[in-house]
Amino acid sequence: MSLNPYSRLEEVIQDDLFPPTDLALRAGRHIDQDDLDAYTFLVDALPWLDPLYRRYGFDLIRSPDGYFFLVPQSDKLPRRTLSAADMLVGQALALMLLDPMSIQAAGVVPRAQLMELLDKLLGADNLIFAVNPRRKRRDEKVDHELVRKEIDRALRHLASLGFIDVVQDGQLRLRAPLLRFADPVRDLGAPADSLAKLIGRGQATLLDLDTEDSPDHASDDEEDDQP
Amino acid sequence: MTDVQRIIRTLTRQQAALHLETTDLCFLIALHVRAERAALASFEEELLYDVYEQVCATTEPEAQQLRKRATHAIQRLREQRLLARVDGSGFVRAGEYAMTRLAWAIVEQHIEEQVLTRESLTLLTHTLALQLEDIRNAALTARKPEEWKTRVVNPLRVTVSDLIGGIERRQRGLDAQQEDLRHEIAHLLQRDWFEAIEACEQLLQLTARTLQELNEVLMRDAARLQATLHDIAQRAFERQAAEAEETSNRVADHIDRVAAWGTARLQAWSEYFIFVQRYLRAVVRLDPHRALSQRLRDQLAGWTQLPFALVTAEQPRLPAMRALDTRPERPPVQRPAQDLEAVMQEIAPPEDARALPLETRVSNALQTRPEALSSVLKTLLDAVPDQDRYRTVGRIAALVAASGRVDTSVIDKPWTPVADDLEVEEWTVRWDELKP
Numbered sequence: 001m002s003l004n005p006y007s008r009l010e011e012v013i014q015d016d017l018f019p020p021t022d023l024a025l026r027a028g029r030h031i032d033q034d035d036l037d038a039y040t041f042l043v044d045a046l047p048w049l050d051p052l053y054r055r056y057g058f059d060l061i062r063s064p065d066g067y068f069f070l071v072p073q074s075d076k077l078p079r080r081t082l083s084a085a086d087m088l089v090g091q092a093l094a095l096m097l098l099d100p101m102s103i104q105a106a107g108v109v110p111r112a113q114l115m116e117l118l119d120k121l122l123g124a125d126n127l128i129f130a131v132n133p134r135r136k137r138r139d140e141k142v143d144h145e146l147v148r149k150e151i152d153r154a155l156r157h158l159a160s161l162g163f164i165d166v167v168q169d170g171q172l173r174l175r176a177p178l179l180r181f182a183d184p185v186r187d188l189g190a191p192a193d194s195l196a197k198l199i200g201r202g203q204a205t206l207l208d209l210d211t212e213d214s215p216d217h218a219s220d221d222e223e224d225d226q227p
Numbered sequence: 228m229t230d231v232q233r234i235i236r237t238l239t240r241q242q243a244a245l246h247l248e249t250t251d252l253c254f255l256i257a258l259h260v261r262a263e264r265a266a267l268a269s270f271e272e273e274l275l276y277d278v279y280e281q282v283c284a285t286t287e288p289e290a291q292q293l294r295k296r297a298t299h300a301i302q303r304l305r306e307q308r309l310l311a312r313v314d315g316s317g318f319v320r321a322g323e324y325a326m327t328r329l330a331w332a333i334v335e336q337h338i339e340e341q342v343l344t345r346e347s348l349t350l351l352t353h354t355l356a357l358q359l360e361d362i363r364n365a366a367l368t369a370r371k372p373e374e375w376k377t378r379v380v381n382p383l384r385v386t387v388s389d390l391i392g393g394i395e396r397r398q399r400g401l402d403a404q405q406e407d408l409r410h411e412i413a414h415l416l417q418r419d420w421f422e423a424i425e426a427c428e429q430l431l432q433l434t435a436r437t438l439q440e441l442n443e444v445l446m447r448d449a450a451r452l453q454a455t456l457h458d459i460a461q462r463a464f465e466r467q468a469a470e471a472e473e474t475s476n477r478v479a480d481h482i483d484r485v486a487a488w489g490t491a492r493l494q495a496w497s498e499y500f501i502f503v504q505r506y507l508r509a510v511v512r513l514d515p516h517r518a519l520s521q522r523l524r525d526q527l528a529g530w531t532q533l534p535f536a537l538v539t540a541e542q543p544r545l546p547a548m549r550a551l552d553t554r555p556e557r558p559p560v561q562r563p564a565q566d567l568e569a570v571m572q573e574i575a576p577p578e579d580a581r582a583l584p585l586e587t588r589v590s591n592a593l594q595t596r597p598e599a600l601s602s603v604l605k606t607l608l609d610a611v612p613d614q615d616r617y618r619t620v621g622r623i624a625a626l627v628a629a630s631g632r633v634d635t636s637v638i639d640k641p642w643t644p645v646a647d648d649l650e651v652e653e654w655t656v657r658w659d660e661l662k663p
Contacts, residue, residue, distance in 0.1 A: 023542070025540065026540050026541075026542050027540070027541065027542040028539035028540045028541050028542070030539075033505070058540060064509075064513070065509045065513075066505065066509060069539065069540075070539070070540040071538060071539070071540065072538070072540050072541075077540070078540070078541040078542070078543045079538055079539070079540065079541055080538070080539050080540070080541035081536045081537075081538055082536045082537050082538075082539070083536070084534060084536070086536070087530065087534070087535070087536050087537070088527070088530065090537070091523065091526065091527040091530065092527060094523060095520065095523050095524060095527060097510075098510055098514075098519060098520045098523065099520070100413050100414075100416035100417045100420075101413050101417065103409070103412065103413055103416070103499075103502060103503050103506050104409045104410060104412075104413045105409075106498055106499045106502040106503075107502050107506075121524065121527050121528050122527070122528065122530075122531075126531055129531065130530070130531050130534075161539060176505065176509060179509065179510075180537060181523075181537070182519060182522075182523045182526075184526060184535070185519065185522035185523050185525075185526050186519070188518070191522070191525075191526060192533070195533070195535055199535075202538060203537065203538055204535050204536065204537050204538060205535065205536055205538055206533075206534065206535050206536075207534040207535060207536045208534075209531070209534050
């Protein structure tokens with residue numbers, strides 16, 4: 001007797017979990033074990049869903065860290081590249097997730113700790129440059145306000161993609177998909193080689209900071225970012 | 228004013244404060260231990276000096292003038308109501324001192340490790356059940372209010388509440404122990420990383436098992452205790468013993484809280500357990516040399532040199548069609564074209580109109596004591612050419628209003644026709660004597 005509840009693709013598609021899970025994956029969401037129903041559905045349905053998505057030009061990736069996500073492999077498919085602020089915040093949060101001290105509160109960390117870490121690792125000037133490379137330094141207070149807004153926006157964006165949960169009182173709950181930000185340094189080889197492999201598999205791309213949309217003009221596409 | 232506000236005001240007025248240095252705290256703890264071992268209810272003054280010197284030898288080995296310091300320390304503790312002089316002899320002879328309730332509470336917080344265990348919980352709930360059985364039997368036989376008071380209410384308030392308080396105190400001890408355990412697991416991983424996995428798993432499983440057992444005991448015994456309390460409350464209700472009924476309900480609330488603690492802690496620990504297990508599996512086991520953190524730190528620090536971004540799928544945006552605008556098209560404002568070449572026509576004013584100014588005519592009309600503005604207008608408008616009527620109505624109304632006889636008490640004034648194409652808001656004109 002097979003342990004898998006599905007024996008055909010038709011059964012997978014007729015499952016009530018298929019529509020919400022499919023929509024979430026196509027919207028770029030990462031599904032981990034905290035989304036237990038969707039995660040177990042994907043584990044069981046993977047043999048049928050993998051070829052299905054491949055026909056549409058998507059790769060359904062199952063990470064060894066315990067989460068699923070879709071990567072578009074065709075230029076005709078809509079894709080989203082994370083912004084510079086998303087990347088900086090994501091990497092810092094991944095670093096916090098790797099810190100053993102984060103397990104004291106089961107992965108819930110204060111938002112202020114993120115700001116401290118970014119300031120410490122990048123420095124204020126680098127941070128301002130990274131989130132808005134075309135901006136000339138004008139006023140320290142204005143710049144800090146700009147960075148704060150960009151980080152807020154990045155946190156909302158990362159939450160909509162399933163990397164974190166924003167819980168009350170300025171606390172962030174770190175989730176397993178954050179480890180995706182550490183993918184280029186997973187191997188013991190040169191990070192540039194690993195990054196090249198990720199780019200080759202369509203999971204990452206190089207950013208040109210000079211052509212990144214300036215936050216001054218990046219407008220309020222925040223509504224689009226909501227899940 | 229509530230009690231809390233009164234207490235706060237009193238404490239503020241008294242400038243109450245607590246300031247305990249390490250040596251003072253250790254001194255209190257040493258006194259507590261001495262009292263426990265020798266079953267002392269109070270301490271002679273000389274004993275206080277001895278104990279203080281022993282404590283000082285450990286906490287401040289370099290300290291001089293120990294006796295003088297001990298005198299100051301005793302004085303400080305008395306001022307803060309941690310030590311009380313109990314002999315009542317004043318300065319006549321050496322005093323005898325006792326630790327206050329406050330001092331006991333502070334010391335117990337530091338030294339007592341009352342943590343809930345399966346054994347202690349079973350013992351406490353069993354004793355509680357026996358007590359409640361006795362109280363239920365008493366409730367069945369109690370007749371007079373004094374009997375309800377002495378055999379039901381007081382035991383519920385003192386004995387039963389103390390036992391529940393004992394369980395809650397141990398629950399808080401277990402909470403603190405779990406907090407320490409989380410610190411310990413984090414520090415173990417921080418220090419030993421891969422080698423700490425086994426120890427962490429053992430700690431996790433041990434605590435999970437303890438919490439599960441405690442929850443089972445709580446769920447089982449709480450139901451039994453609640454049933455007994457319900458019987459007592461029911462009996463009290465039948466006998467109209469309101470105080471007993473209220474007290475038993477309050478105890479039932481306490482028991483509910485004790486039982487809810489078990490479920491909540493088990494749930495919280497379960498989430499923590501899952502998180503740490505995943506962490507051990509996904510992070511520690513996959514990175515036994517703990518190189519990933521450092522490599523990621525380097526990647527983040529140098530990210531602006533080689534910026535890259537992750538790619539995700541994106542839902543194509545559905546085109547949102549604009550709603551059809553159904554508002555009617557409004558024509559531009561126009562006026563009929565005028566014949567600028569038309570010959571001007573001279574119109575002579577009526578004879579009587581020319582003779583008297585409007586003010587006089589209005590005054591004359593008011594002499595007839597009309598009852599409303601419309602009456603004045605109808606009298607006067609006949610002599611006014613059509614094109615001047617609209618303007619003249621305004622002037623007449625102003626003159627009537629200036630006469631001071633218009634009744635202003637009417638708020639909702641009706642509209643009355645005064646000509647074929649003219650209506651005015653009706654004003655009543657008053658002819659009774661106006662009050663000054």
